[in-house]
Amino acid sequence: MLTSVDGGASWAExxxxxFETAGGSALRxxxxxxxxxxxxxxxxxxxxxxxxxxxxxxxxxRRLPPSTHQTRQLRxxxxxxxxxxxxxxxxxxxxxxxxxxxxxxxxxGETWIEGTGYDSQCSHPIQHRGDIEMMGDTVLxxxxxxxxxxxxxxxxEVVEAPSSTQDLYRTEDAFYLVGRGDSQLYRSExxxxxxxxGDMGVSPGRATYGDGVHVVYGTADxxxxxxxxxxxxTFERAAFETDLExxxxxxITFGWAPSSACD
Numbered sequence: 507m508l509t510s511v512d513g514g515a516s517w518a519e520x521x522x523x524x525f526e527t528a529g530g531s532a533l534r535x536x537x538x539x540x541x542x543x544x545x546x547x548x549x550x551x552x553x554x555x556x557x558x559x560x561x562x563x564x565x566x567x568r569r570l571p572p573s574t575h576q577t578r579q580l581r582x583x584x585x586x587x588x589x590x591x592x593x594x595x596x597x598x599x600x601x602x603x604x605x606x607x608x609x610x611x612x613x614x615g616e617t618w619i620e621g622t623g624y625d626s627q628c629s630h631p632i633q634h635r636g637d638i639e640m641m642g643d644t645v646l647x648x649x650x651x652x653x654x655x656x657x658x659x660x661x662x663e664v665v666e667a668p669s670s671t672q673d674l675y676r677t678e679d680a681f682y683l684v685g686r687g688d689s690q691l692y693r694s695e696x697x698x699x700x701x702x703x704g705d706m707g708v709s710p711g712r713a714t715y716g717d718g719v720h721v722v723y724g725t726a727d728x729x730x731x732x733x734x735x736x737x738x739x740t741f742e743r744a745a746f747e748t749d750l751e752x753x754x755x756x757x758i759t760f761g762w763a764p765s766s767a768c769d
Contacts, residue, residue: 507533507540507549509560520561527552527565539577543614544584550577550591554615568615572601578629581638588612588658590638590645592629606630608638608647610659621655623662628653637674639681646681646697648674654697668692668700673712677720682738684713684722691722691738704739716760723758 508517525532529552538551549555554568570577574593581590589611598604605626609618627650629636636649645655648671655662669685669692676682683692683700689710693703706713708724708731715721720735721744732744 507538511560520563524563525555532565539580541580541582541589542584543582543589544587546614548582548589548615550580550615556614566615570615571607571609571618571620573597573599576633578606578631578633579636579638581640583640586640586642588640589615590640590647590659591618592632592638592647606632608653608659608662610645612658619659621657621660621662623664625651625653625662625664627651628662628664635673635686636671639674639676641676641681641697644697646674648683652683665698668702672710675713675715677715677738682713682715682720684710689724691720693738704735704737704741706733706735706741707743708733708741712755712758714758714760719760721758721760723755 507519509520510517522531522533532552535551541548547557547560549563550570554566555563556566557563571593573595575596576594578594579592591609592606594606595602595604606629607620608624608629609620611618628647629649632649639646643656643658645659647653650670652665652667652671653662654665671683672686673684674681679695681694681697685692689706689708691703691706692700694700706722708722708726710722710724713722718736720738722733724731733741734744735741
């Protein structure tokens with residue numbers, strides 16, 4: 507795990523000794539995730555760990571939902587004060603059948619809500635493609651299929667999606683879905699009815715939105731490409747040069763860095 511306190515200009519590992527447990531280091535886990543829920547940073551690995559600054563960590567008594575053998579994705583939504591976990595049960599038992607599931611927490615992982623009607627295809631295989639997004643009380647989970655809840659994961663429905671999901675993001679008033687296998691972007695105000703928004707002009711990987719700008723990362727002409735748009739309809743390629751080969755991205759997000767880091 508790496509932490510930056512200067513906007514990404516430099517990175518460092520927190521003191522590894524604080525993660526030692528009777529079973530070994532909590533950092534040596536095949537499934538881990540870090541999230542910010544609006545009040546603290548949370549590390550989901552062997553148990554749930556909490557930190558106020560990303561440097562000093564302590565183990566909590568909180569637990570993952572039963573039979574979470576793999577944490578496939580974890581998203582924090584600070585505005586809503588919510589965590590949404592996509593997990594996978596790999597051994598059938600009395601808690602749940604084998605497959606993917608979603609759980610929501612409103613108290614930093616103290617308790618979890620698992621609603622009815624969820625389809626495991628909505629988060630399979632979300633660790634490679636797909637995403638979770640939330641606006642108000644509406645939650646979307648998309649991968650092979652697309653699931654929607656309008657009551658904070660109490661009930662779910664599978665909705666007709668324009669494409670399987672490569673990525674999801676939201677603006678102030680709408681959800682956006684990045685289709686898999688094409689360069690099309692789709693828009694929905696409620697997560698139920700979708701319309702084509704614009705052609706991104708690149709083979710998409712991941713997308714995000716911030717400060718009034720839509721940004722997508724993908725490949726074109728054998729190179730890594732970022733494209734951007736002010737309205738989500740017309741995209742331009744950003745000036746970005748690198749000698750690196752095209753590579754996949756698991757996630758991108760909008761943030762800032764000090765000017766010294768960009769020299």
